[in-house]
């Protein structure tokens with residue numbers, strides 16, 4: 001039974017959902033605070049040691065909880081005034097997204 | 112002489128002892144603050160680049176400094192009262208424990 | 223097109239220069255705050271997923287931005303006094319330095 005090391009980098013906003021999914025499915029993960037590519041805002045990196053047979057299951061958990069998707073956000077109304085009756089319409093923004101590495105492991109131990 | 116990357120996750124309470132053992136034995140380690148599996152309290156992750164011949168030595172250092180063991184802890188006396196003469200007896204608690212990965216390395220460099 | 227995971231540990235003082243070089247060359251990196259070997263001061267760890275063909279380019283970027291070099295530093299004049307006319311001469315100090323691992327990757331995914 002070979003063990004692999006999964007390193008998954010997700011947005012901070014999805015980190016709790018990913019953690020919850022791991023706890024539900026009995027996947028042990030270690031969490032690192034990290035900063036994103038291209039100086040983007042904070043993200044969270046998970047390290048997971050997992051038996052090869054469960055790789056697909058764990059990848060699916062990560063995907064479900066953090067994949068790139070569109071959300072509708074209502075921008076705040078401009079307080080500088082303007083015409084009466086100005087309304088703020090929801091706009092589509094892309095959120096989420098995960099980068100995942102599966103690494104080979106020579107030895108895996110608990111002491 | 113192949114180099115390996117050891118990733119060792121230990122409890123915060125054992126981190127100083129692990130660091131000290133590394134310094135004593137001239138093992139260079141980089142330390143990350145991490146959060147534990149199952150939302151447990153803080154732990155510390157060490158990354159160590161090491162020649163293959165020293166793997167067993169380093170694993171033994173980590174094991175000695177952080178392995179799971181029982182400790183006796185005296186719980187605080189319940190202040191809500193109860194019978195006079197109530198005493199607090201030491202109870203056995205499990206502490207420590209390390210999770211360790213040894214990873215293959217394609218290239219290892221110092222600049 | 224195989225992907226590799228580069229883990230690069232550099233001094234905090236060089237971290238911004240490394241980040242800037244990555245952004246310039248369109249290299250996505252995730253940044254971790256870490257503490258150095260031998261209890262040295264803070265350093266920064268970058269994780270970079272990169273196609274095998276770009277390894278040498280990325281290693282060169284890291285080397286250029288963070289390699290060990292001598293700098294001249296003028297130590298503060300000793301305020302305890304001493305002879306009038308005491309001057310502080312620049313001294314040579316070694317700064318920088320990077321430790322870099324290139325790791326094999328079994329699977330690399332974006333979700």
Ligand code: NI
Nearest residue numbers: 063064067069
């Ligand atoms: Ni979805």
Ligand code: NI
Nearest residue numbers: 174175178180
């Ligand atoms: Ni013991």
Ligand code: NI
Nearest residue numbers: 285286289291
């Ligand atoms: Ni130079």
